[in-house]
Amino acid sequence: MPGKTKKTKKIRKTSKKPRKVKKAKFSKKDVRLFKDLLIKEKINLLEGMDHLTRETLNKSPREASGDLSGYSYHMADMASNVMDRDINLTLASGERELFFKIEDALKRIEEGEYGYCVACNKKISKTRLRAIPHTPYCRNCQENEEKNNKK
Numbered sequence: 001m002p003g004k005t006k007k008t009k010k011i012r013k014t015s016k017k018p019r020k021v022k023k024a025k026f027s028k029k030d031v032r033l034f035k036d037l038l039i040k041e042k043i044n045l046l047e048g049m050d051h052l053t054r055e056t057l058n059k060s061p062r063e064a065s066g067d068l069s070g071y072s073y074h075m076a077d078m079a080s081n082v083m084d085r086d087i088n089l090t091l092a093s094g095e096r097e098l099f100f101k102i103e104d105a106l107k108r109i110e111e112g113e114y115g116y117c118v119a120c121n122k123k124i125s126k127t128r129l130r131a132i133p134h135t136p137y138c139r140n141c142q143e144n145e146e147k148n149n150k151k
């Protein structure tokens with residue numbers, strides 16, 4: 001090793017270690033769109049849960065019933081306040097699975113990981129995400145997963 005050459009001066013600051021490779025992210029607009037889709041999905045799911053919905057609505061009565069946008073935002077609020085415990089008690093296993101997939105997807109949005117396959121790390125197509133916003137897998141991995149489950 002030629003230790004005394006001037007090469008050493010070229011060494012850059014190493015204090016900033018890249019901990020994680022930043023992935024190309026969706027635009028803010030897209031993120032909001034998918035977040036919206038996820039929240040809507042969650043609300044739909046929760047609305048199917050009779051007793052829980054009724055109970056929560058009774059706690060915070062909504063006003064004008066004609067105001068649908070206000071209503072849906074209230075529901076979004078409600079959706080984020082529901083406890084896991086209640087979900088576990090109320091949902092059938094398929095619904096519960098879906099619920100947690102939605103939750104996970106929302107978490108990935110917060111972490112900036114949304115839209116990437118959790119198995120192979122490849123970008124999931126927007127078309128696919130629009131159809132199944134909560135999906136953690138790209139199509140290939142999803143198919144593999146289903147094949148494995150059928151065994």
Ligand SMILES: [Zn+2]
Nearest residue numbers: 117120138141
């Ligand atoms: Zn994949």
